[in-house]
Amino acid sequence: MSQFSSSPESGAVHAGAATRLRGLLLRWETALVLLLAAAIAVNSVISPYFLDIYNLSDATTNFSEQAIVALPMTLLILVGEIDLSVAAIIAVVSLAIGVCSDQGMAPYGLMLVGLAVGALCGAFNGALVAGLRLPSIVVTIGTMSLFRGIAQVALGDQAITNYAPEFQSFGQGYVVSWPPVPNSFALFLGLALVFGVVLHRTRYGRALYAIGNNAVAARFSGLNVARTRFVLFVMSGLLCGLASVLLTARIGSTRPNIATGWELSIVTMVVLGGVSFEGGKGTIPGVVLAIFILGTITWGLSLVNFAGIEISVVIGAILIVTIAAPLVLKRLARRFASGSS
Amino acid sequence: MNGSSILKRREASLALIIVMVMAAVGVRAPIFLAPATQLNVLIDTSILFMLVLGQTVVLLTRGIDLSVAANLALTGMIVGLVARAAPGLPIAAVIGLAIAVGLVLGLINGFLVAVVGIPPIVATLGTLAIYRGTIFILDGGAWLTQADMSKAFLHFPNATLLGLPHMVWLAIVVSIAMWVFLNFTRRGRMLYAVGGNPVAARYCGIDLARQQLLVYAISGMIAGLCGYLWVSRYGIAYVELASGYEMTVIAACVIGGVSFSGGIGTVPGALLGGLFLGIIANALPVIGVSPFWQMAISGFVILTAVIVNARTDKPASKIILSEAKRAAVGPR
Numbered sequence: 084m085s086q087f088s089s090s091p092e093s094g095a096v097h098a099g100a101a102t103r104l105r106g107l108l109l110r111w112e113t114a115l116v117l118l119l120a121a122a123i124a125v126n127s128v129i130s131p132y133f134l135d136i137y138n139l140s141d142a143t144t145n146f147s148e149q150a151i152v153a154l155p156m157t158l159l160i161l162v163g164e165i166d167l168s169v170a171a172i173i174a175v176v177s178l179a180i181g182v183c184s185d186q187g188m189a190p191y192g193l194m195l196v197g198l199a200v201g202a203l204c205g206a207f208n209g210a211l212v213a214g215l216r217l218p219s220i221v222v223t224i225g226t227m228s229l230f231r232g233i234a235q236v237a238l239g240d241q242a243i244t245n246y247a248p249e250f251q252s253f254g255q256g257y258v259v260s261w262p263p264v265p266n267s268f269a270l271f272l273g274l275a276l277v278f279g280v281v282l283h284r285t286r287y288g289r290a291l292y293a294i295g296n297n298a299v300a301a302r303f304s305g306l307n308v309a310r311t312r313f314v315l316f317v318m319s320g321l322l323c324g325l326a327s328v329l330l331t332a333r334i335g336s337t338r339p340n341i342a343t344g345w346e347l348s349i350v351t352m353v354v355l356g357g358v359s360f361e362g363g364k365g366t367i368p369g370v371v372l373a374i375f376i377l378g379t380i381t382w383g384l385s386l387v388n389f390a391g392i393e394i395s396v397v398i399g400a401i402l403i404v405t406i407a408a409p410l411v412l413k414r415l416a417r418r419f420a421s422g423s424s
Numbered sequence: 425m426n427g428s429s430i431l432k433r434r435e436a437s438l439a440l441i442i443v444m445v446m447a448a449v450g451v452r453a454p455i456f457l458a459p460a461t462q463l464n465v466l467i468d469t470s471i472l473f474m475l476v477l478g479q480t481v482v483l484l485t486r487g488i489d490l491s492v493a494a495n496l497a498l499t500g501m502i503v504g505l506v507a508r509a510a511p512g513l514p515i516a517a518v519i520g521l522a523i524a525v526g527l528v529l530g531l532i533n534g535f536l537v538a539v540v541g542i543p544p545i546v547a548t549l550g551t552l553a554i555y556r557g558t559i560f561i562l563d564g565g566a567w568l569t570q571a572d573m574s575k576a577f578l579h580f581p582n583a584t585l586l587g588l589p590h591m592v593w594l595a596i597v598v599s600i601a602m603w604v605f606l607n608f609t610r611r612g613r614m615l616y617a618v619g620g621n622p623v624a625a626r627y628c629g630i631d632l633a634r635q636q637l638l639v640y641a642i643s644g645m646i647a648g649l650c651g652y653l654w655v656s657r658y659g660i661a662y663v664e665l666a667s668g669y670e671m672t673v674i675a676a677c678v679i680g681g682v683s684f685s686g687g688i689g690t691v692p693g694a695l696l697g698g699l700f701l702g703i704i705a706n707a708l709p710v711i712g713v714s715p716f717w718q719m720a721i722s723g724f725v726i727l728t729a730v731i732v733n734a735r736t737d738k739p740a741s742k743i744i745l746s747e748a749k750r751a752a753v754g755p756r
Contacts, residue, residue: 222730224675225726226727227671228675232716235719236716347490393560399549403536406542
């Protein structure tokens with residue numbers, strides 16, 4: 084998608100003790116920790132209600148479903164792909180759950196249906212991208228229309244709302260009552276741990292970085308690039324299924340416009356987390372930090388009565404500034420270095 | 425020459441598909457083929473035509489402009505507010521203002537991409553949120569309705585000149601201008617060079633940053649113009665105006681054979697892509713199919729188009745320097 088920007092990793096070639104310290108200071112995750120600390124500090128000053136434990140627990144439900152989908156999105160962008168159909172998959176899954184619920188299916192059956200339909204949608208994307216070697220951005224723009232369109236055709240201007248209370252408790256319940264940890268947040272934390280370990284501590288994770296840096300070289304090194312891409316799209320679909328189950332259960336209704344625009348907020352989480360569209364760069368801790376930052380800011384601003392649309396301005400600005408700052412600093416540093424020598 | 429003949433074949437097959445769809449709809453409902461209905465389709469699709477062309481030049485440079493719909497809505501609101509405050513403003517000034525505001529918003533994108541170096545998808549994702557939010561901040565979430573707009577303001581897009589509404593004329597002018605620009609000007613040809621092979625283009629002395637500034641400026645100006653047209657045609661301006669429309673624009677580009685990997689795309693192809701979506705949108709109600717089918721059909725068509733287009737991928741690179749040298753030296 085973009086061109087000519089070099090990755091900060093290339094600076095690590097000439098590593099010394101001093102440069103390593105500077106490297107730690109310049110790390111994206113360090114900047115994100117500072118940003119998060121600042122956001123929390125500002126929030127607790129501007130609103131006395133921010134640090135209330137019930138408020139904080141409530142705040143997590145507003146982003147946990149998106150955050151779950153951000154995890155596979157991280158891996159996809161890391162290998163140079165993207166899935167823009169995530170919100171549309173959530174809509175199709177919600178439709179499937181709704182239809183099955185109307186047929187009287189039990190809550191756990193609904194959850195299985197959700198996961199299966201999600202994985203199936205992901206497999207469809209994966210087959211087109213990995214099997215037919217089509218660009219994922221175009222494929223998933225197409226499936227975004229297709230999946231959302233299916234939900235619109237099936238639902239029209241109707242909504243499915245008569246969900247059983249047992250099903251709704253998936254999205255509204257808590258894992259433990261003190262401190263109050265909502266189901267969706269606990270699932271996100273667990274999944275983030277799994278994704279983090281797989282990406283940063285396993286051969287499979289190393290393979291993803293290799294593919295992201297140079298897919299052709301990775302293939303010649305014996306990695307099955309096509310199968311890896313396919314699996315990642317299935318994973319994305321599967322977790323969209325999970326997110327849809329949680330969301331549908333939480334709001335207790337299925338409408339054709341459910342989760343509209345989520346693909347953009349999810350991509351924002353991943354990009355702010357330091358994952359680059361050039362591929363091969365990014366970490367799970369970075370994305371988790373970005374999710375907390377966005378969640379904190381959104382929650383803090385809504386506590387002081389900012390409208391949702393105003394919050395999105397702030398988030399858009401933060402996205403641009405955080406991506407721009409290192410680029411500008413790097414350029415200034417280069418100018419300074421060439422000027423002094 | 426092989427590459428361009430493939431492109432022409434692709435456009436011809438898309439045109440053929442459009443004719444077949446129209447014929448099929450015409451069999452079910454002959455009224456659809458009546459000149460009045462066809463004119464209506466054209467009027468309805470004019471804005472899409474222009475936006476698709478703006479997006480095409482951006483895509484040619486391997487960029488993307490996700491902020492077009494937000495730009496359109498913000499410019500529409502600004503123009504609407506100004507026109508409400510100064511009802512006597514001549515319509516030419518209103519249009520000039522719309523283009524200027526759109527240009528500024530486009531240049532902001534261009535600055536972020538070309539000067540700062542932010543990937544286009546990230547930069548325009550950010551400005552998408554900012555532009556749309558600014559509408560809310562401007563008017564506090566209130567709506568502008570026909571009551572807030574002067575007669576001249578509302579009248580212009582639908583008023584006719586030589587039997588065609590102004591809106592269609594504008595789409596024609598923009599299309600011709602873009603066609604001439606992309607095919608017959610140095611700067612237009614440079615866009616293909618930049619998108620086709622950025623490294624080679626740089627070695628040829630083409631300034632990538634200037635090309636990027638230019639394309640986002642063009643996309644912004646068109647979005648601004650369409651902002652006025654949209655607001656005046658429908659007599660309404662609000663925060664969510666044209667929300668998500670950027671995806672329709674991008675879909676039309678994909679159907680029209682404009683490549684995301686840069687350097688491939690023509691004005692006729694892009695227009696056909698827009699026309700296809702315009703015809704689908706107008707045909708469904710005529711043949712009694714629920715408009716809810718529209719999105720699913722366009723998704724299906726996008727996927728078909730991308731599968732078909734993948735078969736005729738990039739034209740192979742050509743080494744023209746050695747040919748030129750041989751020609752200069754002459755046969756040995």
